[in-house]
Amino acid sequence: MKVIEVIRTMKSYNWLEAINVTSEMLGNPDYRLPVIWISALDCTGCKEAFLRSFEPSSLDTLLNFISLEYSELLSAASGYQAEDHKESIFEKYQGEYVLAIEGGIPGSDEFLMIAGKSVREEIILAAKNAKAVLAFGSCSAWGGLPAAGENPTHSTDIRSLLPECIPVALVPGCPPIPEVMIGTLLHIHFHGELPELDKKLRPKAFYQTTVHMACHRKAFFDQKLFAESFNDQGAKQGFCLFKLGCKGPAAFNGCESMGKDRCISAGYTCIGCSEKNFWDKGGFVGKRKR
Numbered sequence: 001m002k003v004i005e006v007i008r009t010m011k012s013y014n015w016l017e018a019i020n021v022t023s024e025m026l027g028n029p030d031y032r033l034p035v036i037w038i039s040a041l042d043c044t045g046c047k048e049a050f051l052r053s054f055e056p057s058s059l060d061t062l063l064n065f066i067s068l069e070y071s072e073l074l075s076a077a078s079g080y081q082a083e084d085h086k087e088s089i090f091e092k093y094q095g096e097y098v099l100a101i102e103g104g105i106p107g108s109d110e111f112l113m114i115a116g117k118s119v120r121e122e123i124i125l126a127a128k129n130a131k132a133v134l135a136f137g138s139c140s141a142w143g144g145l146p147a148a149g150e151n152p153t154h155s156t157d158i159r160s161l162l163p164e165c166i167p168v169a170l171v172p173g174c175p176p177i178p179e180v181m182i183g184t185l186l187h188i189h190f191h192g193e194l195p196e197l198d199k200k201l202r203p204k205a206f207y208q209t210t211v212h213m214a215c216h217r218k219a220f221f222d223q224k225l226f227a228e229s230f231n232d233q234g235a236k237q238g239f240c241l242f243k244l245g246c247k248g249p250a251a252f253n254g255c256e257s258m259g260k261d262r263c264i265s266a267g268y269t270c271i272g273c274s275e276k277n278f279w280d281k282g283g284f285v286g287k288r289k290r
């Protein structure tokens with residue numbers, strides 16, 4: 001069998017281009033976008049991912065572009081101090097702060113309260129005066145893991161919880177791509193509004209194509225060269241993982257188009273983590289006959 005060379009279509013990601021920011025626009029260091037980040041039923045993976053952004057780095061983002069006023073995990077303060085500060089931001093930056101939500105929102109307080117308060121009500125309250133609400137991760141975007149199966153916590157997604165008049169953008173993924181979370185936030189920072197969204201409320205710039213269409217293994221797919229197991233010769237030669245259950249053809253996300261090494265580069269199938277109900281769509285890998 002003739003081994004074809006992998007054609008790397010990966011482009012290097014340029015965050016300034018992705019969100020239409022010119023270098024002149026970077027010259028206003030005095031303003032930072034206030035952000036309140038509330039965690040509902042989450043695993044903290046979205047925040048962990050956020051901290052691993054390379055372009056721009058999370059550190060640059062936190063020091064130069066946003067002012068993270070509240071996060072249960074990342075705030076230096078805790079307890080009453082952190083809670084009081086959060087409440088003060090609702091008033092001080094009324095209509096100016098971005099509310100980031102991570103995790104599914106439980107249907108009842110018996111499943112989650114923070115600082116003795118209903119997290120569900122706290123999110124509704126915080127959203128009322130927010131400039132925009134961002135659902136970080138598939139849990140807040142679609143219900144995700146907490147809503148999987150029989151959904152014992154009656155978890156819901158953020159859009160179903162809030163009235164239509166509150167602008168919401170979904171940034172799904174489990175976890176989402178760090179640069180996509182930050183890119184969406186920084187679009188608001190630089191342009192004062194949410195980026196253009198698709199019909200499912202995802203930023204078009206990052207979710208307009210499937211993982212498959214931009215995949216660096218697509219040349220193998222087109223030539224019907226497939227790995228049949230994770231350790232056969234095909235896998236070693238980087239063949240397409242479709243027969244191992246890759247869900248890239250049905251997954252809209254920027255994993256491959258943004259040119260970073262992710263699941264498929266690591267030799268693993270795309271599990272479609274940015275798609276609705278992906279936890280309930282059967283096994284993450286599985287042999288296809290075709």
Ligand code: SF4
Binds near residue numbers: 137140173
């Ligand atoms: S989307 Fe994934 S990484 Fe984020 S909180 Fe939910 S399970 Fe964790």
Ligand code: SF4
Binds near residue numbers: 211216246247249264
């Ligand atoms: S099926 Fe998966 S591995 Fe194959 S080209 Fe599509 S996304 Fe890439």
